[in-house]
Amino acid sequence: VKNRFFQDIGGSVTAPQGFRAAGVFCDIKRLGTGKGSNKGQKRDLALIVSDVPAAVAGTFTTNRVCAAPVKLCADCVARGTARAIVVNSGNANACTGRQGRRDAQAMAQAVAEACRGGEISAREVLVASTGRIGVPLPMTQVKQGILDVAGLLGGGAAQARQASEAIMTSDTRPKEIAVEFALGGKKVRLGGICKGAGMIQPGMSPTGARPALQSLHATMLCFLTTDAAVETKFLQAALNDAVAKSFNRITVDGDMSTNDTVLVLANGRADNPPLTARAGDRRQFQAALDYVTLELAKKIVLDGEGVSRFVTVRVTGARSPGDADAAARAVANSTLVKTSWCGGDPNWGRILCALGYSEAGVEENRIDVGYSLPGRKEVLYSLKRGSPTKVSFGALCKITCTPAFDLHIDLHLGRASAVIYSADLTEAYVDFNKGDVTDPSSLGG
Amino acid sequence: VKNRFFQDIGGSVTAPQGFRAAGVFCDIKRLGTGKGSNKGQKRDLALIVSDVPAAVAGTFTTNRVCAAPVKLCADCVARGTARAIVVNSGNANACTGRQGRRDAQAMAQAVAEACRGGEISAREVLVASTGRIGVPLPMTQVKQGILDVAGLLGGGAAQARQASEAIMTSDTRPKEIAVEFALGGKKVRLGGICKGAGMIQPGMSPTGARPALQSLHATMLCFLTTDAAVETKFLQAALNDAVAKSFNRITVDGDMSTNDTVLVLANGRADNPPLTARAGDRRQFQAALDYVTLELAKKIVLDGEGVSRFVTVRVTGARSPGDADAAARAVANSTLVKTSWCGGDPNWGRILCALGYSEAGVEENRIDVGYSLPGRKEVLYSLKRGSPTKVSFGALCKITCTPAFDLHIDLHLGRASAVIYSADLTEAYVDFNKGDVTDPSSLGG
Numbered sequence: 001v002k003n004r005f006f007q008d009i010g011g012s013v014t015a016p017q018g019f020r021a022a023g024v025f026c027d028i029k030r031l032g033t034g035k036g037s038n039k040g041q042k043r044d045l046a047l048i049v050s051d052v053p054a055a056v057a058g059t060f061t062t063n064r065v066c067a068a069p070v071k072l073c074a075d076c077v078a079r080g081t082a083r084a085i086v087v088n089s090g091n092a093n094a095c096t097g098r099q100g101r102r103d104a105q106a107m108a109q110a111v112a113e114a115c116r117g118g119e120i121s122a123r124e125v126l127v128a129s130t131g132r133i134g135v136p137l138p139m140t141q142v143k144q145g146i147l148d149v150a151g152l153l154g155g156g157a158a159q160a161r162q163a164s165e166a167i168m169t170s171d172t173r174p175k176e177i178a179v180e181f182a183l184g185g186k187k188v189r190l191g192g193i194c195k196g197a198g199m200i201q202p203g204m205s206p207t208g209a210r211p212a213l214q215s216l217h218a219t220m221l222c223f224l225t226t227d228a229a230v231e232t233k234f235l236q237a238a239l240n241d242a243v244a245k246s247f248n249r250i251t252v253d254g255d256m257s258t259n260d261t262v263l264v265l266a267n268g269r270a271d272n273p274p275l276t277a278r279a280g281d282r283r284q285f286q287a288a289l290d291y292v293t294l295e296l297a298k299k300i301v302l303d304g305e306g307v308s309r310f311v312t313v314r315v316t317g318a319r320s321p322g323d324a325d326a327a328a329r330a331v332a333n334s335t336l337v338k339t340s341w342c343g344g345d346p347n348w349g350r351i352l353c354a355l356g357y358s359e360a361g362v363e364e365n366r367i368d369v370g371y372s373l374p375g376r377k378e379v380l381y382s383l384k385r386g387s388p389t390k391v392s393f394g395a396l397c398k399i400t401c402t403p404a405f406d407l408h409i410d411l412h413l414g415r416a417s418a419v420i421y422s423a424d425l426t427e428a429y430v431d432f433n434k435g436d437v438t439d440p441s442s443l444g445g
Numbered sequence: 446v447k448n449r450f451f452q453d454i455g456g457s458v459t460a461p462q463g464f465r466a467a468g469v470f471c472d473i474k475r476l477g478t479g480k481g482s483n484k485g486q487k488r489d490l491a492l493i494v495s496d497v498p499a500a501v502a503g504t505f506t507t508n509r510v511c512a513a514p515v516k517l518c519a520d521c522v523a524r525g526t527a528r529a530i531v532v533n534s535g536n537a538n539a540c541t542g543r544q545g546r547r548d549a550q551a552m553a554q555a556v557a558e559a560c561r562g563g564e565i566s567a568r569e570v571l572v573a574s575t576g577r578i579g580v581p582l583p584m585t586q587v588k589q590g591i592l593d594v595a596g597l598l599g600g601g602a603a604q605a606r607q608a609s610e611a612i613m614t615s616d617t618r619p620k621e622i623a624v625e626f627a628l629g630g631k632k633v634r635l636g637g638i639c640k641g642a643g644m645i646q647p648g649m650s651p652t653g654a655r656p657a658l659q660s661l662h663a664t665m666l667c668f669l670t671t672d673a674a675v676e677t678k679f680l681q682a683a684l685n686d687a688v689a690k691s692f693n694r695i696t697v698d699g700d701m702s703t704n705d706t707v708l709v710l711a712n713g714r715a716d717n718p719p720l721t722a723r724a725g726d727r728r729q730f731q732a733a734l735d736y737v738t739l740e741l742a743k744k745i746v747l748d749g750e751g752v753s754r755f756v757t758v759r760v761t762g763a764r765s766p767g768d769a770d771a772a773a774r775a776v777a778n779s780t781l782v783k784t785s786w787c788g789g790d791p792n793w794g795r796i797l798c799a800l801g802y803s804e805a806g807v808e809e810n811r812i813d814v815g816y817s818l819p820g821r822k823e824v825l826y827s828l829k830r831g832s833p834t835k836v837s838f839g840a841l842c843k844i845t846c847t848p849a850f851d852l853h854i855d856l857h858l859g860r861a862s863a864v865i866y867s868a869d870l871t872e873a874y875v876d877f878n879k880g881d882v883t884d885p886s887s888l889g890g
Contacts, residue, residue, distance in 0.1 A: 065801030065809045095797050095809060097832060133794025134833060199781055199798065253780040255795070256802040335698040335780070335870070336644055336878060343879035349578025350700070352540050353644065356510030357701040364510045364540060387542060388579060425780070426879075427872040433781060434788035434871075 006288045009189070011178030012160035016189040016227035018051040018269035022152035022159045023166030026145025028090035028131070030138050043166035045145035046087045048223055049115060049153055053124065054267035055229075056082040057236035059243045061260035067094035068104040069127040070261060076126050077263075080232040083124040085223050085263055086111045086146060087167050089195070092219065093129040093137050094258040103137045104129070110143045114150035128261050130169055130195065130219040163193060167221055170197035170432065175299040179288050183228055183281050184272035192292050194222035196250075196300030198433065199257045219257035220247060220300055224292065228285060229268035230275040237277060238286050239264050246293035250421045252304035253429070254333040262293075301421045302404075306429030309341050310404040312374065313420045317411040323360035324418035327411065330358030331420075338425035344401035346371060346393070348383045351409065366412040371399040379408050451733045454634070456623030457605035461634040461672035463496040463714035467597035467604045468611030471590025473535035473576070475583050488611035490590035491532040493668055494560060494598055498569065499712035500674075501527040502681035504688045506705035512539035513549040514572040515706060521571050522708075525677040528569040530668050530708055531556045531591060532612050534640070537664065538574040538582050539703040548582045549574070555588045559595035573706050575614055575640065575664040608638060612666055615642035615877065620744040624733050628673055628726050629717035635733050639667035641695075641745030643878065644702040664702035665692060665745055669737065673730060674713030675720045682722060683731050684709050691738035695866045697749035698874070699778040707738070746866045747849075751874030754786050755849040757819065758865045762856040768805035769863035772856065775803030776865075783870035789846035791816060791838070793828045796854065811857040816844040824853050 014021050025041040058077040060070050076082055086107050093100045108125035129137070153159065164174035178191035199219055230238075243262055268274070275282055302310050313332045318324035331337055334354040340347040348369045355362045365386035370379040381389050382396055399405045459466050470486040503522040505515050521527055531552050538545045553570035574582070598604065609619035623636035644664055675683075688707055713719070720727055747755050758777045763769035776782055779799040785792040793814045800807045810831035815824040826834050827841055844850045 063798065063801035064807050065797045092794075095794060095831065097810065133798065134828075199795075255779055255781045255798060258798050258801060334700055335874075336700045339875050339878035342875060345879070349537075349540060350644075352510045353508065353578065353700060353703050356508035356703060362509050365542060383579075386540065425875060427875045429780075430784050430787060430870060430872045430875055433784035434790070 005284060006179045006181035006291065009178050009180050011157060011191055012164060012176035013048050013191045013193050013223060013225045014155045014157065014160040015178035015191040016225050016269070018227055018267045019048060019225045020153040020155050020159065021046065021048045021163040022149045022154060023162030024145050024149045024152065026141045026148065028088055028138060028141055030141065043162060044088055044090045045142065045149055046163035046166035047084065047111065047146070047149040047153060048163060048225065049084045050265050050267040052267050052269065053081045053083055054265035055080065055232040055235050056126070056263065056265055057232065057239040058261065058263045059239060061257055063256050063258050065095065065258050067092055067129060067259045068096060068100035069093055069129045070259060071101065072104045072108065073126050073128065073261060073263065076123065079123065081124065082126050082265060083120045084111050084115065085126040085128065087128040087221065088142060089167055089169050090131040091129060091135055091137050092131050092133050092259050095134040096136055099136050103139055106139060107142060107146065110146040111150070114146050126263055128221050130167065130221055130259055133258065160193070167193065167195045169195060170305050171195050171303050173303060175296055175303065177292050177295050179292055181284060181288050183270065183275070183284060186270045186272040188226060188228040188270040188272055190224065190226040190228070190288050190292055192222060192224040192296055194220065194296040194300060196220040196252065197303060198253060198305040199255045219259040222247065222262040222296055224264035226264065226266045227269040228266055228275060229270065229272050230266040230285065234275055234277045234282065235264060235266055238289055241286060242289045242293040245290060246297035249419055250297050250301050251329070251332050252301060252307065252423055298421055301423050304423045305432050306426040307423040308403070308426050309424040311341055311422050311424070312406045313409070313422055314406055315409045315411065316417040317413055318416040318418070319361045319414035321416045321418065324416040326358045327355055327360035327362065327409065328418045328420040330354045331409065332422035335425060341424035342426045344397060346382055346396035346400040355409065361413055362411055363413065368410040368412065370408040371396055372406045372408065373399055373402065374404050374406055450729060451624045451626035451736065454623050454625045456602060456636050457609060457621035458493050458636045458638050458668060458670045459600045459602065459605040460623035460636040461670050461714070463672055463712045464493060464670045465598040465600045465604065466491065466493045466608040467594045467599060468607030469590055469594045469597065471586045471593065473533050473583060473586055475586065488607060489533055489535045490587065490594055491608035491611035492529065492556065492591070492594040492598065493608060493670065494529045495710050495712040497712050497714065498526045498528055499710035500677040500680050501525065501571070501708065501710055502677065502684040503706065503708045504684060506702055508701050508703045510540065510703050512537055512574060512704045513541060513545035514538055514574045515704060516546065517549045517553065518571045518573065518706060518708065521568065524568065526569065527571050527710060528565045529556050529560065530571040530573065532573040532666065533587060534612055534614050535576040536574060536580055536582050537576045537578050537704050540579040541581050544581050548584055551584060552587060552591065555591040556595070559591050571708055573666050575612065575666055575704055578703065605638070612638065612640045614640060615750050616640050616748050618748060620741055620748070622737050622740050624737060626729060626733050628715065628720070628729060631715045631717040633671060633673040633715040633717060635669065635671040635673070635737055637667060637669040637737050637741055639665060639741040639745060641665040641697065642748060643698060643750040644700045664704040667692065667707040667741055669709035671709065671711045672714040673711055673720060674715065674717050675711040675730065679720055679722045679727065680709060680711055683734055686731060687734045687738040690735060691742035694864055695742050695746050696774070696777050697746060697752065697868055743866055746868050749868045750877050751871040752868040753848070753871050754869040756786055756867050756869070757851040758854070758867055759851055760854045760856065761862040762858055763861040763863070764806050764859035766861045766863065769861040771803045772800055772805035772807065772854065773863045773865040775799045776854065777867035780870060786869035787871045789842060791827055791841035791845040800854070806858060807856055808858065813853070813855040813857065815853040816841055817851045817853065818844055818847065819849050819851055
């Protein structure tokens with residue numbers, strides 16, 4: 001990253017001061033292969049703890065069917081401060097009714113008890129879950145896991161890596177980031193981990209109210225830590241802005257999960273003058289948060305289930321931001337467009353078709369469609385003002401057959417624009433998700 | 446079909462009196478393998494002609510990017526009478542600008558000239574196209590084809606079969622139907638052919654205005670003929686009703702085409718007293734039209750690209766018809782739900798997730814989810830009031846592993862209901878549509 005005031009330091013949630021993390025295997029899928037820390041099994045329980053109370057902000061799925069831990073987190077975020085985040089994978093604790101709410105609460109309580117000496121109250125513990133829907137959590141395993149993971153907490157990169165692995169479901173690799181920058185004369189750090197893979201088109205809001213722009217849906221989870229001192233209200237506003245430009249702009253399969261959650265803890269250990277909406281250096285913090293969330297969001301799409309191509313859909317010239325968003329999402333979620341990307345096909349007919357049925361205002365004879373390699377200025381147009389150009393099919397394929405490209409759509413009707421980060425739809429996605437009814441344990445959430 | 450006043454007579458568009466049809470191969474994809482009637486190649490040009498002027502009604506795609514022939518048909522339907530329908534497959538004549546409009550017009554003109562002696566004016570010729578988007582029609586081939594097909598017109602089942610074959614694109618089989626019933630003391634018949642396969646979630650209206658209910662999209666084409674005498678205004682109203690309950694209730698891949706068209710010609714040769722909105726026997730006609738359009742619509746889903754399972758999504762207990770429709774479409778178009786059907790998985794978590802992100806009002810702890818075999822009353826519920834039932838996984842799989850089943854969702858919030866006819870999403874669909882950029886002729890519309 002050039003010309004930025006912050007530096008990507010290649011770390012994770014433990015890069016900021018005063019945060020510890022760990023991840024263990026506790027057999028949440030009840031494979032029956034033992035308890036305790038990882039014994040060659042995939043880790044499934046993560047804990048992140050701040051040494052001191054931290055300001056907290058969060059955004060959550062707007063799915064009306066929303067998991068028990070999401071409700072617990074929303075309540076905790078409303079109180080403004082938190083100390084810990086406990087996360088399990090393998091079971092979403094969604095559609096689990098009253099038992100689900102009790103279990104989420106019991107997870108918070110177990111963390112409070114396991115972190116004895118840290119003086120953490122259950123009300124300061126955030127809980128997140130991802131995995132199968134509709135199955136009660138195996139609380140014996142979860143509670144043992146919490147005892148184990150609390151004993152392994154540490155501030156190193158290795159422990160953060162354990163945590164980033166423990167939150168994975170169908171992800172093929174952990175997703176981590178950390179940046180460092182100056183704030184009020186102090187060195188501050190911002191780190192994060194996330195997971196995604198399927199059921200991904202988040203449409204999150206701080207309160208559960210639907211965002212103004214149409215937005216649809218995987219379970220994506222993201223946990224951010226910073227040692228900056230940030231006033232809670234500003235932290236929430238900054239997170240809302242960042243999420244609107246990152247996680248709420250991605251789609252893998254167009255399905256919005258019941259569990260999507262982004263949480264940020266700001267523990268103030270960097271001793272900068274607390275950031276508020278009026279602080280002069282709030283923009284630096286926002287820019288760093290924007291960068292971290294966008295990089296993590298892109299990692300989710302790149303590692304989406306069966307994904308072979310990452311496509312950035314850029315719509316310009318729309319009559320309104322709502323139109324730009326609707327046009328970009330229609331293209332980014334069209335089954336036919338996504339399968340054409342799978343084959344590296346620079347098809348514009350399906351793109352025009354999707355634009356035409358979107359809720360956006362479009363006029364066929366004004367539309368430009370072009371392709372570019374990411375970060376490159378040269379756009380090769382296949383369509384200009386609704387008419388095919390002379391650009392050769394082969395030249396277009398040289399771009400669309402690469403693992404990542406940008407699709408440029410100019411509607412030439414106004415000045416609004418929108419970006420959606422999307423991916424192709426592949427046979428591997430179908431194969432992964434179709435399950436095998438002869439093996440119920442293979443069936444996804 | 447039991448207890449119905451009409452009889453399914455196993456015919457097609459030539460079953461009603463005074464209609465002739467034919468289908469030929471004229472090399473629209475320019476394979477360079479010759480002209481004239483079918484020489485072992487797939488037919489690609491169909492013609493249906495009424496011996497006398499017929500009342501006409503139509504519904505058309507509400508895609509804002511709409512093909513040239515659709516506009517031509519809408520104009521002809523507005524004039525109220527027509528004599529012929531010419532249809533080509535292999536090329537959609539969509540996104541072809543002014544040339545496209547000239548070509549559609551030239552097809553109508555060529556039919557008028559080819560049917561010399563029939564005294565058909567170009568203004569009485571309806572035109573429909575399906576296939577690749579954005580490629581100009583090869584008019585030399587098309588005009589020769591029209592000359593050829595006009596010479597082969599006949600009133601037999603074989604000629605109607607040719608027409609039904611000629612309109613196919615990725616369809617694997619022709620789709621035909623005809624019924625017979627009494628109207629005003631006269632025996633009347635209603636016949637039809639259609640095609641579909643991919644880019645299928647029609648949302649048609651008579652005028653191009655969006656239907657009130659959310660509706661999205663393949664090219665589906667349907668051509669209906671009847672020898673009943675029907676007043677034009679009532680014919681359009683009856684068609685609107687029938688399409689709302691049939692073609693606008695299906696989805697294969699959620700993509701609404703640029704070319705979706707349903708046309709009906711009523712030539713009055715049965716000599717019944719002309720049907721109007723006040724006629725006593727209008728309900729018989731409506732019921733027959735409803736039956737014919739729904740049977741044809743289901744055939745499209747059953748023969749959808751890569752489809753291995755036909756699923757009827759039945760939502761009841763919604764607060765409003767709009768909510769019922771939104772809930773049913775969210776489930777019927779969810780990538781994750783459709784892939785779970787592919788594996789025969791009676792997954793309810795993904796269904797609840799889709800309901801939750803739909804625009805419909807839902808309350809998790811009220812929702813029932815059940816399965817039944819088509820036409821059977823017994824519903825096996827996997828979920829009642831948001832809680833899993835004791836019905837075994839194996840018992841559910843016995844239903845969901847069959848080639849066709851009904852999914853029952855009761856929201857228990859109101860009295861509105863909706864049905865959507867959907868299908869699974871398979872690896873075969875992705876394989877078929879991903880194209881092969883090394884063979885541009887394989888790339889779909």
